[in-house]
Amino acid sequence: MTALLRTSCREATRLIELRALQPLTPRERLGLFWHLRICAACRAYRKHSAAIDHLMVRRADDAPSVDASSVEQAVLRRISE
């Protein structure tokens, strides 16, 4: 139990980012849970990280798709002019 309470802020922020990519182990989840209960800074980090992730997904959904081959052809045309 005391080891779980010793999760550092550095480890907590690493776990916050990692859990967006892959499931955490039960030990990691528990360590992060207890750390977040006692650390306002990491709770704020988690909140901002989630907001940034949400905005990035929205931006990716709104971005027009780019046809890489047409861009390449346009660049080659401009170079040859």
Ligand SMILES: [Zn+2]
């Ligand atoms: Zn912290």
